[in-house]
Amino acid sequence: MEQILEILEGLHPEVDFETCKTLIDDRIIDSFDIVTLISDLSEEFDINIPVEEIIPENFNSAKAIHALIERLLEDE
Amino acid sequence: MQNNVLEYLENIVGKVPDKIAYADENCGATFRDVYDISRSIGTFLNQQGHYKEPVVVFMGKHPGAIITFYGVIYSGCYYVPIDEEMPKHRIELIFQSLKPKAVICDDDSIKAIEEFDYKGARLYLYEDINKTAHEEHLLANIRDKQIDTDPIYIVFTSGSTGIPKGVVACHRSVIDYIENLSNVLKINEDTVFGNQTPLYVDACLKELYPTLKYGATTYIIPKSFFMFPLKLVEFLNDKKINTVCWVVSALTIISAFGTFEKAKPEFLHTIAFGSEVFPIKQFRLWRENLPNARFINLYGPTECTGMSTYYEVNRDFELHEAIPIGRPFKNTDILLLDDEDKLVSSGEAGEICIRGTSLTLGYYKNFEKTNEVFVQNPLNDSYPELIYRTGDLGKYNEQGELVFVSRKDNQIKHMGHRIELGEIEVVANMQPEIKSACCIFDDIKKKIILYYVGDITKAEVANFLKQKLPRYMVPNVIEKLDSMPLTPNGKINRVLLKENYK
Numbered sequence: 001m002e003q004i005l006e007i008l009e010g011l012h013p014e015v016d017f018e019t020c021k022t023l024i025d026d027r028i029i030d031s032f033d034i035v036t037l038i039s040d041l042s043e044e045f046d047i048n049i050p051v052e053e054i055i056p057e058n059f060n061s062a063k064a065i066h067a068l069i070e071r072l073l074e075d076e
Numbered sequence: 077m078q079n080n081v082l083e084y085l086e087n088i089v090g091k092v093p094d095k096i097a098y099a100d101e102n103c104g105a106t107f108r109d110v111y112d113i114s115r116s117i118g119t120f121l122n123q124q125g126h127y128k129e130p131v132v133v134f135m136g137k138h139p140g141a142i143i144t145f146y147g148v149i150y151s152g153c154y155y156v157p158i159d160e161e162m163p164k165h166r167i168e169l170i171f172q173s174l175k176p177k178a179v180i181c182d183d184d185s186i187k188a189i190e191e192f193d194y195k196g197a198r199l200y201l202y203e204d205i206n207k208t209a210h211e212e213h214l215l216a217n218i219r220d221k222q223i224d225t226d227p228i229y230i231v232f233t234s235g236s237t238g239i240p241k242g243v244v245a246c247h248r249s250v251i252d253y254i255e256n257l258s259n260v261l262k263i264n265e266d267t268v269f270g271n272q273t274p275l276y277v278d279a280c281l282k283e284l285y286p287t288l289k290y291g292a293t294t295y296i297i298p299k300s301f302f303m304f305p306l307k308l309v310e311f312l313n314d315k316k317i318n319t320v321c322w323v324v325s326a327l328t329i330i331s332a333f334g335t336f337e338k339a340k341p342e343f344l345h346t347i348a349f350g351s352e353v354f355p356i357k358q359f360r361l362w363r364e365n366l367p368n369a370r371f372i373n374l375y376g377p378t379e380c381t382g383m384s385t386y387y388e389v390n391r392d393f394e395l396h397e398a399i400p401i402g403r404p405f406k407n408t409d410i411l412l413l414d415d416e417d418k419l420v421s422s423g424e425a426g427e428i429c430i431r432g433t434s435l436t437l438g439y440y441k442n443f444e445k446t447n448e449v450f451v452q453n454p455l456n457d458s459y460p461e462l463i464y465r466t467g468d469l470g471k472y473n474e475q476g477e478l479v480f481v482s483r484k485d486n487q488i489k490h491m492g493h494r495i496e497l498g499e500i501e502v503v504a505n506m507q508p509e510i511k512s513a514c515c516i517f518d519d520i521k522k523k524i525i526l527y528y529v530g531d532i533t534k535a536e537v538a539n540f541l542k543q544k545l546p547r548y549m550v551p552n553v554i555e556k557l558d559s560m561p562l563t564p565n566g567k568i569n570r571v572l573l574k575e576n577y578k
Contacts, residue, residue, distance in 0.1 A: 011552075024303070030299075051337070054305060
């Protein structure tokens with residue numbers, strides 16, 4: 001979770017990612033960020049995020065991203 | 077001879093009145109709707125006394141905004157598209173530069189506009205004015221007096237001094253562009269466009285006007301779909317979209333995430349792109365997965381109406397190669413000039429200078445900046461002839477194709493947008509705590525990096541910049557320094573900053 005927060009804060013230092021649950025809905029993360037975010041996450045956790053997981057529900061909060069990463073790590 | 081862009085609309089409405097011209101997720105407008113509503117808006121604006129002046133169109137991205145553009149042209153005025161996504165500061169600068177007397181809003185944007193100091197402008201609501209009864213004699217009178225060098229729009233582009241510049245384009249240059257672009261892209265009545273670019277840049281001309289010329293259809297793709305590749309491909313297939321003119325980063329969102337393994341755009345046969353270098357690895361994925369599609373690289377500055385050159389990909393490229401920008405459109409000429417304003421010898425790099433009807437009229441209320449770049453052709457000492465100096469360096473390769481080399485100054489291309497790093501620095505320096513600021517661009521990772529000196533946190537700087545700059549201009553990385561490295565002359569040492577960054 002720490003690593004995820006760090007990556008997110010790198011993108012938007014002014015946002016409180018621990019509490020925000022509407023990253024996509026409120027357009028805090030936009031198409032400019034998603035590419036960077038996915039490549040940073042893939043690198044940090046050495047995982048491959050398949051395209052079918054790149055959906056709004058998985059990126060709306062740090063918690064949702066965390067759950068996605070956990071799931072992908074377990075599958076490996 | 078056609079001398080007004082509205083003739084496209086008037087011609088097509090008799091042929092396919094009930095066909096959908098423009099649509100988004102929620103609603104669509106037929107050619108008859110476009111014709112009727114734009115004439116209503118034209119009548120209304122003229123009744124209110126607006127004529128030969130800028131009319132700001134501050135609306136969301138939906139068919140109504142496009143129809144309003146044409147309505148403004150019917151009134152004899154020229155449209156200035158503004159988007160809610162633009163930051164407040166930028167919109168204020170645009171208002172200061174234009175001092176518009178009329179602003180057209182929709183139900184959503186009317187609330188946003190209340191935040192602005194729009195002073196002398198009168199606000200009109202699209203929903204209130206789009207049913208005005210046509211006054212045919214008014215519209216006919218306006219048309220009778222219109223000539224093809226009258227302006228039709230102003231779009232704003234980044235300026236190094238911190239003030240965006242308003243590029244003014246006329247009927248003639250738009251017609252010239254649309255005719256030649258349509259021939260290259262082979263647009264016809266079966267074309268179904270999927271629009272990605274915002275309505276407030278000239279990039280959207282590629283879809284708006286050919287749709288009228290041929291009775292094609294344009295679907296506006298919701299911006300959020302460009303984050304979620306599978307949804308995007310689903311939309312393309314659902315709407316049977318066969319032609320796209322996107323920025324490269326929008327195309328790579330599909331190819332980079334392995335989308336093609338799950339879904340392919342089934343109807344897509346023409347893919348135009350531009351404004352950025354296409355990484356060959358990504359480009360290969362596209363070409364392998366859509367082997368029968370045509371891929372066309374486009375290049376051109378806003379100052380010369382949309383695009384000026386094209387290259388249709390007909391061979392493979394090595395990973396380190398750049399796709400050429402090819403050759404000028406018909407009726408456009410490219411000169412490569414050296415430092416002494418002479419034509420370069422073959423194979424040498426020179427500044428790309430453009431000659432032709434496609435030149436726009438210049439920058440709105442800014443003769444100084446206009447005269448710096450719209451200049452007398454130095455190769456012609458016999459009569460007045462303007463060329464536009466792009467500030468881009470280009471050269472011809474062994475195949476005789478034009479290739480983009482680099483910029484002469486600090487202008488960059490990022491996410492398809494043209495950005496002056498100087499504008500970001502000017503805005504950063506407006507923050508009282510910031511003592512010094514410098515921006516560099518990482519060409520490899522495509523990131524804007526801002527260095528600053530001052531007693532303020534990175535988060536505060538980010539917050540400040542987000543209020544002042546469009547989203548695509550906000551630096552991706554912000555770094556605080558104890559002091560700024562300087563050159564012996566006392567200027568900020570950009571080269572050193574760039575070296576240290578790596």
